Amino acid sequence: SYVLTQPPSVSVAPGQTAKITCGGNNIGSKSVHWYQQKPGQAPVLVVFDDSDRPSAIPERFSGSKSGNTATLTLSRVEAGDEADYYCQVWDRSSDPSYVFGTGTKVTVL
Amino acid sequence: QVQLVQSGAEMKKPGASVNVSCKASGYAFNTYNINWLRQAPGQRPEWMGWINPNSGDTKFSQTFQGRITVTRDTSANTAYMELTRLTSDDTAVYYCARGGIVELAVNWFDPWGHGTLVIVSS
Numbered sequence: 026s027y028v029l030t031q032p033p034s035v036s037v038a039p040g041q042t043a044k045i046t047c048g049g050n051n052i053g054s055k056s057v058h059w060y061q062q063k064p065g066q067a068p069v070l071v072v073f074d075d076s077d078r079p080s081a082i083p084e085r086f087s088g089s090k091s092g093n094t095a096t097l098t099l100s101r102v103e104a105g106d107e108a109d110y111y112c113q114v115w116d117r118s119s120d121p122s123y124v125f126g127t128g129t130k131v132t133v134l
Numbered sequence: 135q136v137q138l139v140q141s142g143a144e145m146k147k148p149g150a151s152v153n154v155s156c157k158a159s160g161y162a163f164n165t166y167n168i169n170w171l172r173q174a175p176g177q178r179p180e181w182m183g184w185i186n187p188n189s190g191d192t193k194f195s196q197t198f199q200g201r202i203t204v205t206r207d208t209s210a211n212t213a214y215m216e217l218t219r220l221t222s223d224d225t226a227v228y229y230c231a232r233g234g235i236v237e238l239a240v241n242w243f244d245p246w247g248h249g250t251l252v253i254v255s256s
Contacts, residue, residue: 058242060179067229067245067247068179070244111178113179115237115242117238120196121180121196122193122237125179
């Protein structure tokens with residue numbers, strides 16, 4: 026099955042910028058989506074199709090992709106951004122066809 | 135607003151089955167797939183399968199093939215997931231989530247239900 030790799034943890038001071046990477050073979054050909062999950066809560070979609078944002082998500086959340094790596098950038102980080110973040114792709118030739126990354130814990134210092 | 139409301143927590147013994155329901159509101163139920171995912175403690179989410187509420191068509195991960203059944207009641211805007219032959223490895227929070235009917239176009243999950251904790255223990 027398809028594999029998506031994320032760093033286990035990222036630490037960032039309030040007001041600074043955090044970047045979370047997601048690597049996968051030929052990820053450039055796939056649409057990458059990102060979810061935020063706070064403890065005890067369901068995941069929430071924060072970026073879809075590499076760089077689009079649902080209407081309720083602040084502009085501080087942005088997505089990009091280059092080569093074999095997708096990146097979620099959290100600008101002007103706030104304490105409320107502390108959460109687990111997962112990338113996800115759909116790969117029709119894989120089973121399961123919906124694949125999640127290993128997850129990154131963002132800690133706000 | 136779009137909302138998915140799931141049934142309550144369950145405790146099951148090994149070998150038993152569990153049924154989880156997911157009631158949708160705030161949108162046309164027939165126009166989006168309902169996906170089922172689960173998340174074991176400390177793990178990433180894992181996709182289990184989906185149902186097209188309009189046609190009743192289903193698709194499942196091979197991991198769950200033969201153990202999972204997903205149905206829907208369009209009159210109640212509700213989808214149901216049954217998982218059989220439970221083991222302790224099935225202990226997890228089970229989520230339903232709205233996804234696209236045309237996977238090539240919409241292959242993300244939004245929103246998710248609040249989750250249903252299923253504990254399998256003797």
